[in-house]
Amino acid sequence: MRPDPNLVIDPASPVPVYRQVVDNLRSLLVEGVLQEGDTLPTVRELGMELGVHFNTIAEAYRQLATEGWLELKRRRGAVVMARTTPVEQSEVVEQFHRNLRQLVAQGRADGVSIRTITQHLKEMMEEFSA
Amino acid sequence: MRPDPNLVIDPASPVPVYRQVVDNLRSLLVEGVLQEGDTLPTVRELGMELGVHFNTIAEAYRQLATEGWLELKRRRGAVVMARTTPVEQSEVVEQFHRNLRQLVAQGRADGVSIRTITQHLKEMMEEFSA
DNA sequence: TTAATTGTATATGTACAATATACAAATTAA
DNA sequence: TTAATTTGTATATTGTACATATACAATTAA
Structure with a gap:
């Protein structure tokens, strides 16, 4: 069976397409939408x-293979x-923290309200307890 | 006066340097570390x-000028x-949501624990109420 | 007016993204 | 067993974007 991941890619984005594919699929993998054996x-x-x-997709698959997925x-x-x-490493945690800060800043700069941001952060946290 | 923003850039990152500079400065601008007139x-x-x-920095400054900063x-x-x-636009909010999901997924894949992630998300929220 | 400081404009080298095309391996069907 | 088809892989090519080098223009200060 081949579940259609239903990816969202934006050709106009500065982020290269193959990396958009990688990022999208990694989300589905981490979240368990795609599971072992799929x-x-x-x-x-x-x-x-x-x-x-198709070579662009192949590049993305190769990247995820390198990451062990x-x-x-x-x-x-x-x-x-x-x-x-x-294992959790402090350097990676710091990088995560910086990226989160920058993502939130980007959102606020683009007009996403503090209320909306808070809401999404909360949702994200609740997904963990569920 | 010229406050030193003390930026962190990583030459090894796939993200181009000029955009790393933009992202760093935007954070400082949104957070008010850099204020009007500075x-x-x-x-x-x-x-x-x-x-x-210096042309790389000039490119970053131009980007931020375009954004109105x-x-x-x-x-x-x-x-x-x-x-x-x-003004908040739904499309931008959706983009923010996707980016947040991918950032968290990236973190988890890299070994950042759910506990640590939750902690950082909470911290981020608390900065707003403060 | 002259010199120094600064951002701008243009050209160039390099790296990377995306594609085109040919190939090799593995499965399927005859 | 063999031939055809389906797949991922490998290599070359093209286009785009990043980063730099260098010359220029504008503004300030001496």
Whole structure:
């Protein structure tokens, strides 16, 4: 079975397409929407659907394979693997903190109200307890 | 006076340097660390400090000027302007939501624990009520 | 008026993103 | 077993964007 991840990519974004694909899929993997043993669409299928060349998708899959999320076999497509989460490192935490700050700042600058931001942060936290 | 923003840039990051500078400064602007009337370092000063070419800094300043944060005058340097926050738009909010999701996913994939993430999200919220 | 300081404009080298195309492996069907 | 098809891979090419070098223009100060 090939669950359609229903990705949102923005061709106008400064972030390269292959990385948008990586980021989208990583979210689904972390959240468990895509689980061990699931098979992703073929590079050609997903490329067609997103309107980009299949090599761009292949690059994204390779990146996720490097991160330990996927196993790529010829003809069998990309299969989601079991993956052990790395140990928490302070440097990574600091990077996370900086990125979060900048994301919130970007949102506020773009007009997202403090109320809305708070709401989304809260939602995000509640997903964990659930 | 020229407050030193004390920016953190990572030459190894895939995010281009000029955008790292933009993101860092935008945080300081949104948070009010840099306020109306403040003057930023000259492009050559900041470039020297960060070890990049001054044109790279100029590009960042121009970006922030486009966003309405800075006014650039020859010889007078970059001056922080009063800026009216745009009205909240649903599309922007959705983008913010996607970015937040991806940031958290990235963090979890890199080993940041749910506990740590929750802690940072909470901190961020508390900054608003303060 | 002259000199120094600063942002701007243009050109260039380099790296990376995205594609085109040919190839190799694995499955399926005859 | 063999041939055809489906897939990911490898390599080359093209275009775009990042970063720099360098010359220029404007403004301030001496």
